[in-house]
Amino acid sequence: MVRPETKPDDVHGMLAANGILTSRGGRTSHAALVARQFGKPAVVGVSELEIDMDARQMVIDDLIIKEGDWLSLDGTNGIVYLGQLPTVVPDMSNPYLLKLLSWADKFRTLEVWANADYPQDAVRARGYGAQGIGLCRTEHMFFETNRLPIVQRMIMAKYAAERNEAIAELLPHQRSDFEGLFRAMDGQPVIIRLLDPPLHEFLPAYEDLVSELDDPKVQLQHFRTMSESDRALEEIRIKSAYLERVEALRESNPMLGTRGVRLGILLSELTKMQVRAIFEAAIACIKEGIDVHPEIMIPLVSHVNELKVQQTTLEAEAKKVIEENNGIKVPYKFGTMIEIPRAALTAGEIAEVAQFFSFGTNDLTQTAFGISRDDAERGFLVDYQQMGILPDNPFATIDQEGVGKLMEIATTHGRATNPNLHIGICGEHGGEPKSIAFCHNLGLNYVSCSPFRVPIARLAAAHAALANE
């Protein structure tokens, strides 16, 4: 996308575009900030570029470039080329890079783990040097096409028996997911986070249902055959049921609603199913001689009592599974996300129950600032940065004075209760060099980031360690 400059109205185009070019603006212009936020290559402030919006063309020197013409941008060096240049993906198997990273590993003390939801991601992460899985989001497994109908049936069920039937149907799927992860991470820890998002996310959107329902109702008046109208009636019946449930589940602020541990407590059968899947998968792997280290993580905890409830549920179910399998021991850990300020502030109590903490710095930043990321990044955050109110985007690099302070409190109080408390971070910040240095100085055990950022994190962790020498 080429613009003289960009405004908040242009964000949807910037997100859709491969790259961004502007003729005006500097390093803190809207275009620059948004491009960096969304990882879009961008070149800004090309003042010799004359953009003629009426003629839908731009002129540079004597060259006229029309809308629809090909252009190639090098955002790394700020150069604009005419035409469609070929691109190359320099790969991670570069022998020089591998050697350098192996040296970095010798100097760093911070471990680097990866966020991975599927076995293939875990394999990739391990190939890039990850030492564990710091976050497996189980909800991603629920969205797969062959499972979503079962999940929807579970949510739509009117009676407990019906619901438990659907949950039981999900069990083998989850078990095979976890088996795949454990196999890929033989010998390394795998942190599995129990279901986190609000249930309505698994159902069709409210607005879609309303408009879809209008359609067959109108059509119904025009159908000629009985079967046509029967089909339409059936559709209306199903969609009306969905709508009813979606309306019931509708929350005015789902981010702060019935999700995370709250959902796990209310739907304890679901928690039990997930725990059972984890332990059955672990035992199956142990039987094959695989070295498994599952760690079960509870999301969105704000009070130690929430964790206690889940611990009781987990231990009872785990005990059952182990007994069913002739007492095969599974070396597991039980821990929690720290992503609500109250959890950070009461970390001393929470550490009496949790064996590990993982900072979810995305939610912790949202809740500490009291802002939602989507609204902020598409809206006022850019103004805030331009006005110098915030030096950086706190979702890109940890706000050390505020969010960092909460992390420090949680680490200090948590370790005071349990000196062996294992602490890491699994937000996107875990792959950002400045935040990694902060985590190192805080004395965290590991950072967990997307598989692609693992090599960057390995080097950043080494830099953090060497900086203090």
Next chain:
Amino acid sequence: MQALAIAPEEKKSSAKTKYVYLFNEVEQAEAKLGGSWDKVRSLLGGKGANLADMTRLGVPVPPGFTVSTEACNAYLANNQTFPGNMWEQVLDAVEAMEDETGKGFGDPQNPLLVSCRSGAKFSMPGMMDTILNIGLNDEVAKGMIALTKDARFVYDLYRRLVQMYGSVVMGVPDEVFEAVITAKRKKAGVESDSELTAEDWRVMTGRFKEIYRTYTGTEFPSDPYDQLKLATEAVFKSWNGKRAFDYRNAAGIAHDLGTAVNIVTMVFGNMGDNSSTGVAMSRNASTGEKEIEGDYLVNAQGEDVVAGIRLTEPMSSMKDGMPELYAQFEEIAAKLEKHYRNMQDMEFTIEQGKLWLLQTRDGKRTAQAEVRIAVDMVDEGLITEKEAVIRVKPEQVDFFLHPQLDSEAIKTARTIAKGLNVSPGAAVGVIAFDADLAERWAKQDGL
């Protein structure tokens, strides 16, 4: 920075203070400053320290000297007069240069020409720029023509001196000089300066001197020592120029650092086919491969390489054309790399078969090259594994994970503009001038 503040007892004995350091006297400066290279850089400025350092390494640097930042501070504090016997020290240094080059400053039979450049500890805009060819006047020019048999070359040098001196030292607008050249080109019906004749340049030199007189009310100084003195003072004064002052405020650079002045023997890459000038890296800056990479021009001046008027030749053809000089260059590059423990970006000139290094600094490079050079240098024993790890920035690893424009394709592609590199990576696509269209096209593309 404080180390440079002059202690009271030193002030009293400023007659004995050493203000001028020949490039081969860097050890004296180091001894005086307790062996601290950072303090040497404060005293001699970045450029002066670099030239002296190269000289010490045995790299051929044109003979010259540095007038210290201490002299600059004293000059500015002392109502714009040279401190102690600074000027006598300059004269001694010029004599040493004459001895070393076998030429004479102002001697028409065998003239020594010098350049005068500022050199603060940190490079900054607004400081006085370069003046070349100091030492030329009518007599010297005549002598040089007899010596070189190239009147065009000599008058081109001479007019450059008057032009630079006029604009840089005396503040005559440079456009006035340039307008004369443009008019001359038009009149002669030629496109470029290189097509103008010796007579053209001779006439223009005279015209430049008239302009100088009109704007300054004084004659262009014909005494080489006057030229040297005024140029040195101009550098000192430029330290307190408004732009330099504002820049230091903005960049947080101390105002009491002062600038040094570097006086260097002129060497010419345009004295025939056994002369050339160029810029080269000690390793390939895109891939990091261990090979000299760069461009040079035979029988040309440095600015011709930069201006891109003539097509440059790759260093590899120097290997075939001038194998001995190339071998010497390779040896120097290795020596500089070993000393600075980093890939070097070097400016050089060959004057009638003799190679001179004019500058060296750490070279800019791609992320890929950074990684390879760091690893190779550990294997070569130049740096430790720790240094290699610290040298590569985590963000540079990003390069290996995202698509980049093909480096071969870039060479032949048409660059249409340069802007600010605010978000890394490569993007290739068709232009959309508004967000809605960009979104629509992206969706169609996705289908």
